Amino acid sequence: MSSLAHRPRTARPLLGIGMVGHAFMGRTHSHAWRSVDAFFDLPVQPDMRVVAGRDAARVETAAARLGWAEASTDWRELLDRDDIGLIDICTQGASHAEIAIAALEAGKHVLCEKPLANTPAEAAAMARAAAKAAENGIVAMVGFNYRRVPALSLARSLVAEGRLGTIRHVRARYLQDWIVDPEHPLVWRLVREQAGSGALGDIGAHIVDLAEFLTGERITGVSAITETFVRERPLGVAGSGIGAQAADPSTSGLPAAGTTTDLTAGTATGTVTVDDAAVFLARTTGGALATFEATRFATGRKNALSIELNGSRGSVAFDFAAMNDLWFHDHTEPAATAGFRRIDVTEPSHPYASAWWPPGHALGYEHSFTHQARDLIEAIATGSTPEPSFEDGLRVQRILAAVESSAANQSLWTPVET
Amino acid sequence: MSSLAHRPRTARPLLGIGMVGHAFMGRTHSHAWRSVDAFFDLPVQPDMRVVAGRDAARVETAAARLGWAEASTDWRELLDRDDIGLIDICTQGASHAEIAIAALEAGKHVLCEKPLANTPAEAAAMARAAAKAAENGIVAMVGFNYRRVPALSLARSLVAEGRLGTIRHVRARYLQDWIVDPEHPLVWRLVREQAGSGALGDIGAHIVDLAEFLTGERITGVSAITETFVRERPLGVAGSGIGAQAADPSTSGLPAAGTTTDLTAGTATGTVTVDDAAVFLARTTGGALATFEATRFATGRKNALSIELNGSRGSVAFDFAAMNDLWFHDHTEPAATAGFRRIDVTEPSHPYASAWWPPGHALGYEHSFTHQARDLIEAIATGSTPEPSFEDGLRVQRILAAVESSAANQSLWTPVET
Amino acid sequence: MSSLAHRPRTARPLLGIGMVGHAFMGRTHSHAWRSVDAFFDLPVQPDMRVVAGRDAARVETAAARLGWAEASTDWRELLDRDDIGLIDICTQGASHAEIAIAALEAGKHVLCEKPLANTPAEAAAMARAAAKAAENGIVAMVGFNYRRVPALSLARSLVAEGRLGTIRHVRARYLQDWIVDPEHPLVWRLVREQAGSGALGDIGAHIVDLAEFLTGERITGVSAITETFVRERPLGVAGSGIGAQAADPSTSGLPAAGTTTDLTAGTATGTVTVDDAAVFLARTTGGALATFEATRFATGRKNALSIELNGSRGSVAFDFAAMNDLWFHDHTEPAATAGFRRIDVTEPSHPYASAWWPPGHALGYEHSFTHQARDLIEAIATGSTPEPSFEDGLRVQRILAAVESSAANQSLWTPVET
Amino acid sequence: MSSLAHRPRTARPLLGIGMVGHAFMGRTHSHAWRSVDAFFDLPVQPDMRVVAGRDAARVETAAARLGWAEASTDWRELLDRDDIGLIDICTQGASHAEIAIAALEAGKHVLCEKPLANTPAEAAAMARAAAKAAENGIVAMVGFNYRRVPALSLARSLVAEGRLGTIRHVRARYLQDWIVDPEHPLVWRLVREQAGSGALGDIGAHIVDLAEFLTGERITGVSAITETFVRERPLGVAGSGIGAQAADPSTSGLPAAGTTTDLTAGTATGTVTVDDAAVFLARTTGGALATFEATRFATGRKNALSIELNGSRGSVAFDFAAMNDLWFHDHTEPAATAGFRRIDVTEPSHPYASAWWPPGHALGYEHSFTHQARDLIEAIATGSTPEPSFEDGLRVQRILAAVESSAANQSLWTPVET
Structure with a gap:
């Protein structure tokens, strides 16, 4: 047998x-x-x-x-x-x-x-x-x-190896368009009590973390504007979209947005109490200038996280619309053949890639979570400290708070609490 | 409890x-x-x-x-x-x-x-x-x-809806580079008895099938060249790569390539008996001209499947390097605003997409198989005939045979057996 | 005869x-x-x-x-x-x-x-x-x-026709890298007395003007940071580069930078008195948020002027690296086929294009000046007022001044003088 | 004074x-x-x-x-x-x-x-x-x-320097769409007596010449299909388009197409006597496989000349849609950072570029002719032989003739006359 x-x-x-x-x-x-x-x-x-x-x-x-x-x-x-x-x-x-x-x-x-x-x-x-x-x-x-999209892991490695030299600029954006329509209902993500903040905390948090992760530096202060373009929205739950998918009161212990919706009339509205967009400037401990934009009103941009770093020796650029690619410019090369190269981050020598498919076979969004799971398990097994830690998360939270404070204070430069 | x-x-x-x-x-x-x-x-x-x-x-x-x-x-x-x-x-x-x-x-x-x-x-x-x-x-x-990469499923829908009109051109390529190095060993995929053919059957088969699938037409004949650039290779099994990953004799019932390798010497070589590249021209039942190229010698192209269709009313273009995008040109629009648009095929209204993540969150290579599994299960449950059928597979095989026949016969036009 | x-x-x-x-x-x-x-x-x-x-x-x-x-x-x-x-x-x-x-x-x-x-x-x-x-x-x-790059003229037309709806975001950058090397000499463009400001006035002025031109709105205030990364540079004139090409004292009535250079020693240095980079946030009269970045330290970005507008009905995006293309997203289209389309702005129906070559034959940088000359001649001949006027230029200057003022005042929100 | x-x-x-x-x-x-x-x-x-x-x-x-x-x-x-x-x-x-x-x-x-x-x-x-x-x-x-688009001149240099190694593949296409509409009139370019051939000679000639120029090799034979999709067209002259612009009988000594047009009725038609499209396979003296496609029916592709070379050590790719860019993949680099790099061919060290603007300021189509004029003047002045010579032009003509011969002979492999 x-x-x-x-x-x-x-x-x-x-x-x-x-x-x-x-x-x-x-x-x-x-x-x-x-x-x-x-x-x-x-x-x-x-x-x-x-x-x-x-x-x-x-x-x-x-x-x-x-x-x-x-x-x-x-x-x-x-x-x-x-x-x-x-x-x-x-x-x-x-x-x-x-x-x-x-x-x-x-x-x-x-x-x-x-x-x-x-x-x-x-x-x-x-x-x-x-x-x-x-x-x-x-x-x-x-x-x-x-952090565990392989292209971004590779970007971090290049920075850590000194391939970019001194970082001069960070340029980070996270653009979505899921509430451009003023008839999009007031889902929980638009209510401060439940969501904390709007685009800032939901997607801005990612690019703030990435800026610190990729540079290996800290953000020292910010100058910011936030805006809510559509201040009143219908109550109710959208048929689709990010907000709808997560609008599950059972997971939060909180009343769901829209529970008072008058479904027959459709005339009830509620107030949006978070930002629709946040734009801010920052400096890092290494002296770089950083610009950030997080918005849900960038029509046609669905999940457009992009980040670029320019350093004295080179640059990297990433756009989630082509999430397996890292663009790398090596400024130490002869000018005649220098240029941003598209690295297809699926070679066995690339982060996480040897676990997957042959080169050129794209990974999707969800495997950033698979890699996260893998690294956490490794950390648990070996007793090491996983990253990003709660300290890292706290620092992001303080940066977000500084953004809100600056925005409320005429964009005045606001140091990040340490 | x-x-x-x-x-x-x-x-x-x-x-x-x-x-x-x-x-x-x-x-x-x-x-x-x-x-x-x-x-x-x-x-x-x-x-x-x-x-x-x-x-x-x-x-x-x-x-x-x-x-x-x-x-x-x-x-x-x-x-x-x-x-x-x-x-x-x-x-x-x-x-x-x-x-x-x-x-x-x-x-x-x-x-x-x-x-x-x-x-x-x-x-x-x-x-x-x-x-x-x-x-x-x-x-x-x-x-x-x-066929079940959502962008290609969408392309098929657009053609079927008549958005492209009469198809004039099909332009299909599948480019890889995994055996550019002449020291890459003679893995099973390079041995005719096991692999049938080389780039032609391994990757050319995909673009032949896609050409028929997307157009909804049949390839009627071909004119072809095939080539083996590196005719002798070391025996043995590569440490990585497509060939190595599949070089498992236990799954085929056949002796593995390399079983006679003299690992100590590394001097033994064997003859490559399949094509390294195949290029061919074709016509379709609807009168379109089609060009095909399948190669493992396109340095820097890792898994570059691309296909474009030009019709009297519009065009579609796809490149697996950005597998969630379909490019669509609608030629019925005013020239002032017409152009190839990048459709990020992750909207709920797109094929398969509502099952996954919110818009803009890329799927990876492997979910073409998940969609295949889903459609097969549906077909089994409903008693319908799944596509592509064995008849479809047979037709591809006959096209590949016509390619080999034409290549062996001075590229003479060779009708596909029906 | x-x-x-x-x-x-x-x-x-x-x-x-x-x-x-x-x-x-x-x-x-x-x-x-x-x-x-x-x-x-x-x-x-x-x-x-x-x-x-x-x-x-x-x-x-x-x-x-x-x-x-x-x-x-x-x-x-x-x-x-x-x-x-x-x-x-x-x-x-x-x-x-x-x-x-x-x-x-x-x-x-x-x-x-x-x-x-x-x-x-x-x-x-x-x-x-x-x-x-x-x-x-x-x-x-x-x-x-x-303004007279045809793709940007077209962008203005689309906005003016209401194709973008209410503008929510402007995202403008002008990135260069010509003084990344700290050994680049102190050319006139780095001296406040001659150049007025650095990246801000030289290239930032362009994107400020474009933001107003494309939106048809006014910038009402700014919050800014400016930075000089390399504060001391060798005296002398560079062998090539933007600064060198314009370093002609005969045209300015001012002593040229570098006239005191000790060419034998090469040890003399001077102080950079302008900004290397300026980043700023702004609001427009229509309620849009705008972000700007002008820098000469974006390694690998040679003349990277890019600008994107997101509106309630659509978006446009432009990148000078492909200066004949305008990207347009029409948000009123069905989601299944919507996406940023690449408009090759060389059709006879496009601005200025009928004067040139058949569609698809690119124009270069210099013909923005040819178009400027044409429009100025038309204005002179017809007695109409050409745009941009000196009033427009003054407004840009006041915005630049507000940027410098905000940067000197802890990024505090600074209204633009009217 | x-x-x-x-x-x-x-x-x-x-x-x-x-x-x-x-x-x-x-x-x-x-x-x-x-x-x-x-x-x-x-x-x-x-x-x-x-x-x-x-x-x-x-x-x-x-x-x-x-x-x-x-x-x-x-x-x-x-x-x-x-x-x-x-x-x-x-x-x-x-x-x-x-x-x-x-x-x-x-x-x-x-x-x-x-x-x-x-x-x-x-x-x-x-x-x-x-x-x-x-x-x-x-x-x-x-x-x-x-040949004198700087990016293609640079490509030739890289090949000549051995940066690509042995060339394995040439992939050349020249796609236009100006006669997709069957109502486009029968201009002179569609008449064999005046134009010689259709897409083949008009645009196919360019990519044939480029293939030989870039590789430094000769095309030895071809296998081809040509097709005329629309065989009857209205007489008359188009209001715009490539054909119309050149439809000048004064320059050719030949009667103009359309001179017999019944302009009132618009019902007169004539027969198209040239190809609308030509696709062909070829081999070069160095053993490379080449594929060519020239067509006026690629809807949405206006002047899409593209060419890629894959060699044992590297690859180059060019697309006229971004005519100042050359893409170069250096296969001798570590896989972890290898990839096609976008070289913006506007650096002083690039062909012709020092005569023009600072880096990053794009040249347009027409300056390929300016460079041609410059090189011809240099050749005249120095008594050297300019390239491409009439011998080069003759060779292209023979290749085009071989294409037509093969197409008329069931795509049979047809050596190029020498």
Whole structure:
């Protein structure tokens, strides 16, 4: 009989995972946990134990669909279970602090979606909790997934190797267009109590983190403008779009935007209490000038995260519209053959790439999360500190706070709290 | 107690899958079977039962890593099992006919990797077996996965809707560079007995199929040149690359290239017996001129599948280097604002896209296989005929044969056998 | 006898031109005057009478090379001549006010290179002189040549036609890298007395003007940072580069940078007294947010002027690296086929294009000046007011002044003087 | 008195030029002669003496507009004049041989537009005349202007320096769409007697020449298809477009297409007697495979000349849509940072570029002719043989003839006559 019983490829410890929230981010994280072990040689085996959400029917469906062994309507339950070692927080920002701190105190490793929290105070409390937990070998990581797009990982390597020399400019933008239509309803992401801020915290946070990650420097201060172009919007929930996909009250413990919608009339409106767009200038510890723009009103730009660094010896440029490419200009080359080269970041020598397909076979968005999962598991297994840490997340939060402060204060230069 | 036992989201029948071969294509197919149920609402639930391979240790490892419940060293065993309804053939082309025909005769649905076979005769036998099996509601599909890259699915829709008018030109290229180095070893893909042909069958087959798929027309004849630039290569197996990843004798039943390698000396060489490149001209039933190029010697082009169609009313262009984009020119627009537009094929209204992420979040190469899995499951559940069929695969095989015939006959125009 | 004496194609009045300065801008203007009559049907015939410069030998050489009938070492001489109707000022900014005002008072039409002046006070005086001259039918124009790149002219048309709706964002950058090397000498463009400002006035002025031109709105205020990355540089004149080409003391009446250079030692350095880079935020009268960046330290970006506008109904994007292309996104189209389209702005229906080559035959940088010459001649002939006017130039100057003021005042929001 | 009489910058001999034909090519050549002396340091001074055309009124207008001192209705007259040293032939191909041979026999240097002639026999006679004239120091050049697009000149240099190694592939296309509309009239370019061939000779000639120029190799044989998609077209002359611009009977000595048009009825049609498209395969002396496509039916592609070379050590790619860019992949670099780099071919160290503007300031289409004029003048002055020679033009003609022969003979492999 040649048929063989299933046997683990190696005898490895299990890492039980409990995920809280199962909307957009819950889907990306589930896909990562489901995939990571098939592509990477991991020292421990991830085990998708429980997904938690508030609505019983929905969380059960999510569990079945996303591959979790069990569903729960109470995230606190997960902290008591011995078979769960990692809490993966995919809820709205407003609930991050409570869940993360409780999980760390319960001795669970934590992966927390960005932004780390809705306020610097919450983020600081989380960072303190993480520091304390670290003493017991418990790790905490914040989910700035774009760091692990291979092209951006490569960009970081080039900077760290000195290929760019002294950084002079950072140019970062994150452009979307999903609420250009004034009839787009007032989803939770447009309500300050739930979302903390608007484009600034949702997408601006990513480019702020990337600027620090790629340069290896710190942002020291900002000058900013924020704007809300459409101040009143219909209540209700959109049929599609980012806001709609995440508009799940069961994951946040908060009333959903739109619960008071008069569906028959369609005349009820509510006030947008977050920014639609944020633009800001910054300086870094190394003396670079940085410009940032985060907006949901860049018509035709769907998820256009782009960042460029110019240094004394070279430059890199990245555009998420072609996420497997890194553009690199080496200024030390003869001018006759110098130019920005398109590096297709799928060679075996590239970050993460040897785990995947032959060169030239593109990876998609979701595998930034797979790489995140892989690196977190490695960190847990080896007892090292994963990046980005809660400290990193706190710093981003303080930069966002400085942006809001400057915007409220006539764009006055505002140092980032340290 | 709020924790809930796992329950299927719906009560659905299972579709047990047995996969033969677990190299490059086995990995893509496994990822598809593992993922498809999480993203699409499927009428039956795929069940990854058994993976078969020749080497016991390797197939066991593959099963564990890729998520198969069992491993087997005998693919025939899979045909006897009642819990397996679909045989997924991911072996080298030389073994396709034997496995596929046996599976169809055993009443199993079949998904067979491309090219359908190494010769038109084999492919014809397979098509006959598929036709016979269809009488009993058994379906067969060939794995031209690129049809299900959303941008190419959209291109097909635009052509079918008449947005391009009468097609005048097809311009298709598939360029790679993985054997530019003459020291690259003689892997199985360079041996006629195992691979059938070289660049022609491996990658040329894809663009031939796409040309017919996108136009909805048939290729009627060809004029061709093929070339082998490097005729002698070292024996042995490369450390990386497409050839190496698939050079698994356990999956083919054939001796591996390189089994006679003198590893200590490294001086033994063998003869390349397939083409390194094939270029050919063609006409279609609708009167279009088509040009094709398939090569493994396009230095710097890693997996550069590109295709453009020009019609009397418009054009579409696609380049796999930016696989989520379709370029569309609508020639009926005023000239002042006409131009090729970059459609980011990630809107909910785009093929397959509503299953995934919000607009602008790129999909990767592997989800062409996920979409293939989804459509095959739908076809099985609904009793419809999946495309591309074995007839489609046979036609591609006959075109490839015409190419080889023309190339051997001074590029003389060679009608495609019908 | 079939040979025919030369006869004008039409009996047209002559417009005698006197040009002051013959460095980089003098070369572009001369090419424009030499070419414009061959491509456009002009109501008057431009006549290249005299070029003025300070150094006799150099200006003579320039006259012969650039196609001027005569050379002069005294620009005032040109104002006395009856055969000169237009003074074309291509000198450094420091001398613009004196020459332009004298010319206008002498009843000459004036074309003045940008920036209009080195200070708002000078610019205001010039604008007053222009207003007064206009009463006598004398016109004045400032040379923001990029307005007449056909792609940008088309962009303006689309905005004016309402194709973009309400403008929400302007994103403008002008990136160069010609002084990245700290050994690049202290040319005149790096000296405040001669250049007024650095990247801000030299290239930032262009994107400020374009922002107002394209939107049809006014910039109301700014928040800014400026920076000088390399504060000490060797004296002397570079062998090549923008600065070197224009470093002609004969045209400015000012001592040239580097006249005190110790060529044997090469150790003498001087202080850079202008900005290397300026970044700023702005708002427009229509409520849009605008971001600007002008720098000479964007390694690998040679002359990278780019600008994008996002409106409620659509967007346009332009990058000078592909100066014949305008990218246009029409947001009113069905999402399934919407996307930024590349309009090759060379169709007969496009601005200026019918004068040139068949569609698809690119124009170069210099023909923005040819178009400027054409439009100025048309304005002179028809008695209409050419744009951009000295008022437009003054407004740009005031915006630049607000930028410098904000930068000196902790980036505080600074309204633009009106 | 500081005003200075005009003096030549140097005492240089004059080169009197007589141009025959003043349609599209006459305009580009005139612009080149008018501009070249302003940008390049030439050993002789071009002197635009006479333009010849058949229609007196039109040629007079052309002379005035394009800058020629005199107009003539008899090109033979130009051969008798002592003040004319160079005959520049810009007529339709049918008249090239007669004019060029007469001019060479009259001891005039000749620049002849491409294709050299309408048949190999004519071209051979021209090449013989050129060889004979060369014995007397008379030079002849054929106007394959694209060789002198700086990016393509640079590409040739890289190949010549061995940066590409052994060339494996050439991929050349020239796509236009100006007669996609079946109502486009039967202009002279669609009539075999006048145009020789269709897309093949008009634009295919360019890419054939470029393939040989860039590789430094010879095309040894071809396999081809040609096609005429629209076989009957209305008589008459189009209001715009390439064909219309050149439809000048005065320059060709031939009756114009459309002279029999019934303008009132619009029902008269005529037969297209040339190809609309030609596709062909080729081999080179170095063993490369080459593919070519020339068509006027590539909807949305206006003047899309593109060419790529893949060699054992690297690749270059060029697309006229971004004519100042050359893409270069250096395969000898580490894979981690290798990729096609965009070289902006405007650096002082680039071909022709130091004559123009600072880096990053794009040149347009027409300056390929300016560079051609410059190189021809240099060759005349130094007594060297300019390239491409009439021998080069003859070889192109023979390749085109082989294409037509193969297309008429079932695409059979057809060696190029030598």
